[in-house]
Amino acid sequence: MDNAQLSLLKKLVESYGPSGNEEKIRDFIMEEIKDYADEVKTDRMGNLIAVKKGPGKRIMIAAHMDEIGVIATSVDDNGFIRFSNIGGVSPFTALYQRVMFADGTIGVVGMEHLDEMKNLKLDKMFIDIGAKSKEEALSKVHVGDVACFYNTFTQEGDQLISKAMDDRIGCFIAIEALKAVKDSPNELYFVFTVQEEVGVRGAKTAAYGIDPDMGIAVDVTLTGDTPKARTMDVKLGDGPAIKIRDNSMLSHPAVKNLMIDTAKAHDIPYQLEVLDFGGTDSGAIHLTRSGVPSGVISIPCRFVHTPSEMVSRKDVEHSVMLLTKILEQDIQF
Template sequence: MENLNIDLLKKIVSTYSPAGNETRICQLIKKEVEPYADEIYTDALGNLIVRKKGTGKKVLLAGHMDQIALMVTYVDDKGFLRFTNIGGISPAVTYSQRVIFENGTIGVIGCEKIDSLKDLTLDKLFIDIGATSKEEAEERVSIGDVCVYYSEVIVDDRHMIAPALDDRIGCYIMIEILKTMKSSKNDIYFVFTVQEEVGTRGAKTAGYAIEPDVAISFDVTATGDTPKARPMAVQLGHGPAVKVKDNSILCHPKVKNLMIDNAKKHSIPYQLEVLEFGGTDSGAIHLTRSGVPSGVLSIPTRYIHSTCEMVSLSDVKQTINLSIKILEEEI
């Protein structure tokens, strides 16, 4: 495996594409993968589907393009914006952060006076775009407009810190698999899904349409390696995590063992993941039609759903390596 394409990765995590409006990241990914696709199309809901034809089993790979976001619900007389969440937004994480709208308008999250941090809820927060009146604010922002966290992407020789690594890192891994994989007898559908953060909606429709024999999702997972963290046997830098369970799925033993066996066979480090909350696209795909044996390769990530999600670059490389080895086999 060659070094990671950091420039592409930076571009992917920096692209504005909240749940429900994934157009920009879809266009970027489509341009990147078109030369490697036997077939490429966008379905009715917006999923980007890239097929690498084969004569074997139909394999669906999924990674979601969307990111958590804030939607404007009200503009007051002084030009301050109230908002609701799109996906899992924490008030504590959101307070004092910068956000950016599709048209480039940048705002800061402020808070009403509160007596205790225990009183910090989303309805106490507002977005300040520097407007001095409702009329001025509405020249730049409308009800229903959506913003995402706005933060610098930081990369060193070991880690990346950025918003939207959930799940642009999964999208990036799928792109690199598609570019790097030499051959496979499997009929592979790389599905860059929409609206995962609001209920795995894109995965549900794509899984139904494609009707795969096997499905594997790529998504982030929490870690247990920070001070006094919730106990969890996943650490940054210890390889991809083979999911056993989360709130949306008990991963099929066939798929889980396929991952573990290939990791052992090719001396690729791996971890076992039991996540006691959350879910992924595989949670939706495995229940489509008459059922699909499904699993997840997770990328250990600290500070999920924040402006500073953190991954280990070695984990990303090893996830790509392991995925290629799995797909080169006849599943």
């Protein structure tokens, strides 16, 4: 990754875009990709779709723009904001983190006094934006306003760290593959989806409209390489993980084998991923209409659904290479 690519990734991950509020990140991606596609459009759900036309099969590549966040549910007389979650937010992860609302207002997540931390739940927590009264708080934040976690992009050696790597790193890989593929025999639909974190909703409607012959999601996955981690044969730095299964799908054998064969043919390191829970946009794509052969290129990621998600630069580079080489092939199943 060169400096321009790192700058692009920094802008992607630091952008605001919780589920259902993807306008800012969508506008940024649209500006980045508009000169590399034959057609760029936004559907009624809010998905951004970039098309590279070709004579062959319709291939849908999905990476979700949205990130987890919180939503204001009430404001008390002292100006403290009660909230609920948008997507998978752990109270233990959220505690004392900073959050940012769409207008740039920053708050800190605090909690009521608890005798035992095991009792910590989101309904025992609040956001402090520095307001001294309900009126002052409501001048900045209203019920229904949504915030993302606030953190900056950092590179430490080979590791890249930020909030929203899930799944802006997938968006980055899709963008770089879109730029890299020059002449594909297939018709490529790069879809930057909305509302994945709350039920793969954007991918479901986009896939119905596109009616693809094959689907590929690009998303993060967990690792088993930290101390006493849940047993999982995926490590940071060992290459992109080719999904075998998760809780939402069993990868289609033809797609899985295409990925493996492509990685072997181009000496791209890869891993095989079996995830016992969770899912990706492919979980929706493969059930579209009469069914779509689908698979996933997964980027190993530590500390998923936290403000400090960590991926390997080498894994990202190899994921771009793998996706590009797949899309350059004449796919015939």
